[in-house]
Amino acid sequence: MVSELSSYYDAIGHCPWAELTQRIFSLVTSAPLLCIVKAIEGDLVQPAGVNGEFVGVGQNRMQRLVRRSSLGITSFSLLALVACGGGSKSEATNNANNDPPSAPAGISATAADSEVTLAWNSVSSATSYNVYWAVTGGVTKQSGTRISSVSSPHTVSALTNGTSYYYVVTAQNTHGESRESSEVSATPQVAAPAQVTGITATPLVGGIQVSWTAASDAASYNLYWSASPGVTPLNGTAVPGATSPHTLSSLTPGTTYYVVVTAANAGGEGQPSTEVSATPDAAVAGWSTQELINVPFDFFDTDLYLGDVDINDDGTAAAVWVEEGSDRDTARVKINRFVNGVWGTPEQLAGPSAFSPNVVVAPNGDVIVSYLLQGFNTDGSWLNATVWSRRHANGAWSNAEQIDGVDLSEFTFMHGIDLASDSNGNVVASWIEDNAVIWVNRYDAVSDSWGTPAAVSNSVRLVQKPALGADGQGRFTVVWLQDTRPYDPGQTAGGPSNPTLYSSRYSSGAWSTAAQVGHTNILDWESAERVDLTVNADGTTIAVWEQTRNAADGGTDWSVDTVRYDPLSDMWGTPETIYSQNIYTSWPDVAVDASGNAIVTWQPTDPVDNSQRIASASFYDAVSSTWGPVQTINVDDGVTDVDELNVGKDAAGNAIAVWMQSGEIKARHYNGVNTAWSAITPIGLRDGTDLVFAISSTGHAIAITDPLDTNPIPWTRGVWANVFTP
Numbered sequence: 001m002v003s004e005l006s007s008y009y010d011a012i013g014h015c016p017w018a019e020l021t022q023r024i025f026s027l028v029t030s031a032p033l034l035c036i037v038k039a040i041e042g043d044l045v046q047p048a049g050v051n052g053e054f055v056g057v058g059q060n061r062m063q064r065l066v067r068r069s070s071l072g073i074t075s076f077s078l079l080a081l082v083a084c085g086g087g088s089k090s091e092a093t094n095n096a097n098n099d100p101p102s103a104p105a106g107i108s109a110t111a112a113d114s115e116v117t118l119a120w121n122s123v124s125s126a127t128s129y130n131v132y133w134a135v136t137g138g139v140t141k142q143s144g145t146r147i148s149s150v151s152s153p154h155t156v157s158a159l160t161n162g163t164s165y166y167y168v169v170t171a172q173n174t175h176g177e178s179r180e181s182s183e184v185s186a187t188p189q190v191a192a193p194a195q196v197t198g199i200t201a202t203p204l205v206g207g208i209q210v211s212w213t214a215a216s217d218a219a220s221y222n223l224y225w226s227a228s229p230g231v232t233p234l235n236g237t238a239v240p241g242a243t244s245p246h247t248l249s250s251l252t253p254g255t256t257y258y259v260v261v262t263a264a265n266a267g268g269e270g271q272p273s274t275e276v277s278a279t280p281d282a283a284v285a286g287w288s289t290q291e292l293i294n295v296p297f298d299f300f301d302t303d304l305y306l307g308d309v310d311i312n313d314d315g316t317a318a319a320v321w322v323e324e325g326s327d328r329d330t331a332r333v334k335i336n337r338f339v340n341g342v343w344g345t346p347e348q349l350a351g352p353s354a355f356s357p358n359v360v361v362a363p364n365g366d367v368i369v370s371y372l373l374q375g376f377n378t379d380g381s382w383l384n385a386t387v388w389s390r391r392h393a394n395g396a397w398s399n400a401e402q403i404d405g406v407d408l409s410e411f412t413f414m415h416g417i418d419l420a421s422d423s424n425g426n427v428v429a430s431w432i433e434d435n436a437v438i439w440v441n442r443y444d445a446v447s448d449s450w451g452t453p454a455a456v457s458n459s460v461r462l463v464q465k466p467a468l469g470a471d472g473q474g475r476f477t478v479v480w481l482q483d484t485r486p487y488d489p490g491q492t493a494g495g496p497s498n499p500t501l502y503s504s505r506y507s508s509g510a511w512s513t514a515a516q517v518g519h520t521n522i523l524d525w526e527s528a529e530r531v532d533l534t535v536n537a538d539g540t541t542i543a544v545w546e547q548t549r550n551a552a553d554g555g556t557d558w559s560v561d562t563v564r565y566d567p568l569s570d571m572w573g574t575p576e577t578i579y580s581q582n583i584y585t586s587w588p589d590v591a592v593d594a595s596g597n598a599i600v601t602w603q604p605t606d607p608v609d610n611s612q613r614i615a616s617a618s619f620y621d622a623v624s625s626t627w628g629p630v631q632t633i634n635v636d637d638g639v640t641d642v643d644e645l646n647v648g649k650d651a652a653g654n655a656i657a658v659w660m661q662s663g664e665i666k667a668r669h670y671n672g673v674n675t676a677w678s679a680i681t682p683i684g685l686r687d688g689t690d691l692v693f694a695i696s697s698t699g700h701a702i703a704i705t706d707p708l709d710t711n712p713i714p715w716t717r718g719v720w721a722n723v724f725t726p
Contacts, residue, residue, distance in 0.1 A: 098175055099175055099176075100171075100172070100173065100175050100176030100177055100178055101123045101124075101125040101126040101171040101172065101173050101178045102123055102125075102171065102178055103123075103169075103170065103171065103178040103179045103180060103181045104120040104121060104122075104123055104126075104129065104152075104169045104170070104171050104178070104181045105120070105121050105181065105182075106119075106120055106121035107119070107120040107167070107168075107169055107181045107182060107184050108120070108184060109165075109167055109184040109185060109186035110186060111186040111187050111188045111189060112188060112189075112191070113161065113188065113189065113190045113191055113267070114157065114158060114159050114160070114161055114188050114190075115155050115156060115157045115158075115159055115188055116155070116156050116159060116165055116167070116186045116188055117153050117154070117155045117156075118131060118152070118153060118154050118155075118156065118167055118169065118184070119152050119153040119154075120152045120169050120181065121152075122152065123171040123178070125171075125173055126171035126172060126173055126178070127172065127173045127174065128148075128149045128150070128151070128171075128172050128173075129149075129150055129151060129152065129154075129169055129170065129171055129172065130146055130147065130148050130149070130150070130169065130170045130172060130177065131146070131147040131150055131154060131156070131167060131168075131169055132144030132145065132146055132147075132167065132168050132169075132170070132180070133145050133147070133156065133165055133166060133167045134165075134166050135163060135164065135165060135166070136166065137166050137183065137185065138166075138183070139166045139167065139168045139180070139183055140168070140180060141168075141170065141177070141180060144166075144167075144168065159188045160188070161188050161189050161190055161266060162187065162188075162189065162266060163187065163188070164185055164186070164187045165185060165186060165187070165188070166183055166184070166185045167183065167184050167185070167186075168180040168181050168182070168183050168184075169181045189266055189267045190217065190265055190266055190267040191217070191267045192264075192265065192267045192268035192269060192270050193215050193217045193218045193262075193263035193264065193265055193267075193269075193270035194215060194217065194263070194270055194271075195263075195270055195271040195272070195273060196212050196213070196215060196218075196221065196261045196262060196263050196270065196272075196273035197212070197213050197215075197273065198211075198212050198213030199211070199212040199213075199259070199260075199261055199273045199274060199276050200212070200276060201257075201259055201276040201277060201278035202278060202635055203278045203279055203280055203281050203679050204247065204249075204280060204281070204635070204679055204680060205253070205280065205281050205282065205283045205284075205679045205680065205681050205682065206249060206250060206251055206252075206253060206280050206281075206282075206283070207247055207248050207249040207250065207251050207280050208247070208248050208251065208257055208259070208278040208279075208280055209245050209246070209247050209248075209278075209635045209637075210223060210242075210244070210245060210246050210247075210248065210259050210261065210276070211244045211245040211246075211636075212244045212261050212273065213244075214244065215263045215270075217263070217265060218263035218264065218265060218270075219264060219265040219266065220240075220241050220263075220264050220265070221241070221242050221243065221244070221261055221262065221263055221264065222238060222239065222240050222241070222242065222261065222262045222264055222269065223238070223239040223242040223246055223259060223260075223261050224236030224237065224238055224239070224259070224260050224261075224262070224272070225237050225239070225248060225257055225258065225259045226257070226258050227255055227256070227257055227258070228258065229258050229275065229277070230258075230275070231258045231259065231260050231275060232260065232272060233260075233262060233269070233272060236259075236260065242261070243638075244638065245635065245636065245637050245638060247635075247637075251280045252280065253279075253280045253281055253282040254279060254280070254282070255279065255280065256277050256278070256279045257277060257278060257279070257280070258275055258276070258277045259275065259276055259277065259278075260272040260273050260274070260275050260276075261273045280679075281678065281679030283679075283681045284667065284669050284678050284679075284681045286724050286725050286726055287667065287681065287683045287722055287723075287724050288721075288722055288723045288724070288725070289722075290665075290683065290684040290685070290686065290720050290721070290722050291343060291720065291721050291722075292718050292719070292720055293319060293336045293343050293346065293704070293718075293719050293720070293721045294321070294323075294334060294336065294346045294718055294719040295346065295718075296709065296716035296717065296718040297323065297716060297717060297718075298714050298715075298716060300326075300714055300715070301325060301326050302323055302324065302325050302326070302717070303323070303324045304321060304322070304323055304324075304706050304717045304718075304719070305321060305322040305324070305355070305690075305706075306321050306688075306690040306691075306692050306704060306705070306706050306719070307319075307320040307321045307322060307333070307356065307357035307358065307359070307371075307692070308320050308357060308358040308359045308419075308692060309359065309692045309693065309694045309702050309703070309704050309721075310359050310360050310361045310421075310694045310702075311338075311361060311694050311695070311696050311700050311701065311702045311723075312361045312362065312363055312365065312696055312700070313363065313696045313697055313698040313700065314363075314365065314700075315338075315341070315696075315700040315723070315725060316337070316338065316339055316361055316365045317337070317338035317361060317694075317700075317702045317723060318335060318336070318337045318338065318359045318361050318367045318369075319335065319336055319338075319359070319692075319702070319704045319719065319721060320333060320334065320335045320349075320357035320358070320359045320369055320371075321333075321334055321335075321357070321704075321706070321719050322334070322354070322355050322356075322357065324355075329352050329353045329374065329376070330351070330352045330353075331351060331352060331353055331354055331355045331374075332348050332350065332351030332352060332354060333348070333349045333350040333351060333354040333355070333357045333369070333371045334346050334347065334348055334349070335347050335349055335357075335359070335367075335369060336719075336721075337367060337392070338702070338721070338723060339365070341725075343721065347397075349369055349371070349390055349397070349400075350371055350373060350388065350390070350400060353373060353374040353375075353376075354371050354372065354373050354374075354388075355371065355372050355374070356371060356372045356415065356417055357369055357370070357371040358370050358371070358417050358418060358419040358429075359419065360419045360420065360421040360427055361421075362421055362425035362427075362445070363423060363424075363425060364425060366391060366392060366393045366425060367391065367392040367393075368389060368390075368391045368392075368419065368421070368427050368443060369389065369390050369391075369392075370387060370388065370389045370403070370417050370419055370429045371387075371388055371389075371417070372385045372386065372387060372388070372414055372415065372417065373385065373386055373387075373388050373400075373402075375408055383408070383409075383411065384406070384408065384410065384411055384412045384413060384414075385412070385413050385414050385415070386402055386404050386406055386408060386412065386414055387402065387403050387404035387414050387417065387429065387431050387441075388400050388401060388402050388403065389401050389403050389429065389443070389450065391443075391448075393448075401450065403429060403441045403450045403453065404431065404433075404439065404441070404453055405441075405452065405453040406433075412433055412434060413433070413434055413435075414431050414432065414433055414439075415431065415432055415465075416430075416431055416432040416464075416465035416466060417429060417430070417431045418430050418431075418465070418466055418467055418468045418478075419468065420468035420469055420470045420476060421470060422470035422471065422472070422473075422474050422475075422476070423470075423472045423474075423537070424445055424474060425445035426442065426443060426444060426445050426470075426474055427442070427443040427445075428440055428441070428442045428443070428468055428470065428476045428478070428506065429441050429442075429443070430466045430468050430478050431466075432463055432464075432465065432466070433455075435462050435463070436459060436461070436462055436463060437455050437457055437459070437463065438455065438456050438457035438463050438466050438478065438480050438482075438504075439453050439454065439455050439456070440453065440454055440456055440476075440478055440504075440506070440511065441453045441454070442476070442506065454511055456478060456504040456511050456514055457480060457482055457502065457504075457514050458482075458502075458513075458514045459482035459483055459484075459502075460483060460484065460485070460486040461482075461483035461485065461486055461487050461494075461497055462482070462483050462497065462499075463480050463481065463482040463483070464480055464481040464482070464499070464529065464531070465480070465531075466478050466479065466480040466531075467479050467480070467531050467532050467533035467543070468533065469533045469534060469535030469541060470535060471535050471536065471537055471538060471539040471541075471567070472536075472537030472538065472539075473539065475505065475506060475507045475539060476505070476506040477503060477504075477505050477506075477533065477535055477541050477565065478503065478504050478505075478506075478533075479501060479502065479503045479517070479531055479533050479543045480501075480502055480503075480531065481499045481500065481501055481502070481518070481528050481529065481531055481545065482499060482500070482502050482514075483497035483498065483499050484497070484498045484499065484500060484516075484522065485497050485498045485524075495524075496524035496525045496526075497527075498522040498523070498524065498526065499522070499527060499528045500516060500518035500519050500520070500522050500528060501516070501517050501518025501519075501528065501531060501543060501545060501563065501575070502514045502515065502516055502517065502518070503515055503517045503543070503565075503572065515572070517543070517563050517565075517572040517575075518545075518561075518563060518575050519547070519561070519575050523549075523550055525550060526547075526548055526549050526550055527547075527548045528545050528546065528547050528548070528561075529545065529546045530545060530546045530586070530587060530588065531543055531544070531545040532544050532545070532588055532589050532590050533590070534590045534591050534592040534598065534649075535592070536592045536593065536594055536596065536651070537594055537651070537697070538567055538594070538596075539565075539567030540564070540565070540566070540567060540592055540596040540622075541564070541565035541567075541592075542562060542563075542564050542565075542590050542592055542598050542620070543562065543563055543564075543565075543590070544560060544561065544562045544578075544588040544589070544590045544600050544602075545560075545561055545562075545588060546558065546559075546560065546561075546585065546586055546587070546588055546602075547559045547560070547561040547577070549580075551582060555582055556582070557580055557581070557582050558580065558581060558582070558583065558584055558585035558586075558604075559577045559578075559579060559580035559581075559585065560577070560578045560579045560580075560585060560588045560600060560602045561575055561576065561577050561578065562575065562576060562577075562578055562590070562600065562627075563575040563576070564620075576627075578600055578618050578627050578630075579602065579604065579616065579618065579630055581604060581605075581607055583604075583605040583607065583610060584604075584605045584613075585602060585603070585604040585605065586602065586603050586604075586613070587602060587603050587645060588600055588601070588602040589601050589602070589645065589646055589647045590647070591647050591648045591649035591655060591695070592620075592649060593649045593650065593651055593652065593653040593654075593672065594651035594652070594653075594697070595622055595653065596620075596622035597619065597620060597621060597622050597653055597672075598619070598620035598622075598649070599617055599618070599619050599620070599647055599649060599655050599670070600617065600618050600620070600627075600647075601615060601616065601617045601633070601645050601646075601647040601657055602616055602617075602645070603615060603616070603642055603643075603645050604616050606636060608636075609638065611638070612636065612638065612639070612640065612641045612642070613641045613642050613643070614632055614634055614636050614642055615632065615633045615634035615642045615645050615657065615659055616630050616631065616632055616633070617630070617631045617633050617647070617657065618630050618631065631677075633657055633668055633677060634659065634661060634666065634668075634680065635680060637661075637662060639662075640661050640662045640663075641661070642659050642660075642661050643659065643660045643661065643691075644659055644660050644690060644691035645657065645658075645659040646658050646659070646691065646692075646693035646703075647693075648693060648694065648695030648701060649695065650695060650696065650697055650698060650699035650726075651697040651698070652672055652699070653672025653673075654669065654670060654671060654672045654699055654726075655669070655670035655672070656668070656669050656670070656693075656695055656701050656724065657670070658683075658691065658693050658703050659691070660687055660688070660691050660705070662687075663685065663686075663687040664682045664683075664684065664685055664687065665682065665683050665684035665686075665687070665691065665703060665705060665722065666680050666681070666682060666683070667680070667681045667682075667683045667703075667722075667724075668680045668681070669681075683703070683722045684703075684705065684720060684722055686705065686707030686709070686720055687705075687707060688705035688706040688707040688708070688720070689706060690705060690706055691703060691704070691705045692704050692705075695724075698726065699724075699726035700723075700724065700725060700726065701723070701724035702721060702722070702723050702724070703721070703722045703724075704719055704720065704721045704722075705719075705720055706718070706719055706720075707720060
């Protein structure tokens, strides 16, 4: 009997208490069972009315009852059968498997990007599981959205990041579905960004520029900096919401600063980048404060056009420009001279109807200006434009002199003037007549007179603005681009023109015949523009220009091309390409030193993001006769273009590049001894529409610009100058 009692106790011990009382309730309607129950009613249940309702006793009391041996075996055995639903342990187990499974336990929810993964403990009698979810708490089988027949773990996808989701899980088998599990919730979110890469730090004057590679999963960036290494988000000075490139300004020159950058998004902040450092520089000494050199005028009444600047080895300089009123044909050529470190009073040289001035300053400080003067018929209609010149010597200006040799009654139009002076003060002026012919005239310093104009081009169609240079032996070189295909009236725009570079040289009192020195393999619809020229004292001459070629894919390739004249062999070399890309590249500029080493600068469209123009440079080594790698010499801020890039070199090989960017005039110096660039020095806070620059063989330099000042009412425009003294 004892072993039989133990079996029944084990069955009762494994029956849920609610099930036990429910089974007793369903069986007590039979008389024999009532009698048995009444025999032990003091320990088990109490009858409560004719309907057979009973109040169950506690589970502990039931277990104590089972252990008592003083009860009749018959009563106890029947009680066990009533409790566990059968006459044996195996019968009790089988009857329990006919019921729905228990609710799952151990449920968890883990959020990720746009998804939540649910997991739970298995239920032994379950054949499948159901998930119910909602975006508010208190999920039930009735209120939640059902996902049927899933298994653990289960991932719910295509969720909205930032929204909280609530879940319960039920177990199911052939006998039904369990009640709901406990509720869990999770909020899907993007993962925190990866570590920032590609970080660099560039020294500036009084600051550093920090750049990094954009991360696809970043919504923003945080920059942390310190004057001590080992900077972290915890100990660094934070710059939240930084964008690349970011400038840290007002830093101490000579002190090294350390920087890390993190990426952030809704999922959090990523790991800091590797640490970089840079040491701010002091401003390059020698630049003057930007100075107003004309009388500002009402922007709405007068236009301003910068002309030219020049400076000699003593630092004597001159700047010319045009001021034009709102009335017709009121253009006036103005000049100011910089002598003994002081700007003078602006003077009017020509007008009305004078424009396109150029200027040279001779070694002795004399100044020669050339300009165009527009002519009119007696009825006021436009007649022509002719080339004129004036010279300042011995404290006075000469009378205006026409130097093109054209009959004023003839219809002509001159433009594209350039001037160059040699070391003896001789000057050559060049210009274009009616878009078709290059003319030159030479001023002789000894006789103080201009010679006879000479046509040096032989184009079958059109020519472009020439460029001039002079060496130390009184020899001059002029280069220009001219068409090699004649106009074809049967084709659109006259058909292809196939321009290439030509040159003529002045030596021993005569100009040489025009010679093709550029490419000989120009194809139809390929073009060239914007030639520039530099000549050193021994006659080494380098020309650069902007070349376009037909690309294999049907597009256009832009390049910076060059050709070099060797005075020892008295020959031009073979044209070559310094730089090429399939997006716009423009405005090459060139300078050469006494050793024949040269620098070319140009403004390519940024090949990385195709959004801004940057400042590029390449150096020519006269020993190896090769051009060096391309350098980016500005700090690309990703926002503003480089504009009006100019470069010059002194005889010792030092160079200065100037340009406009971010509302400032920037200057960067290249040291020819240690072959290194200085930090970028802002030399003026006013951003004009033009920037004109010149440098002498001793390193004296001048830059002028024409900013619009919007502080006064009405707005004013002026000419502002910076002078560099080495």
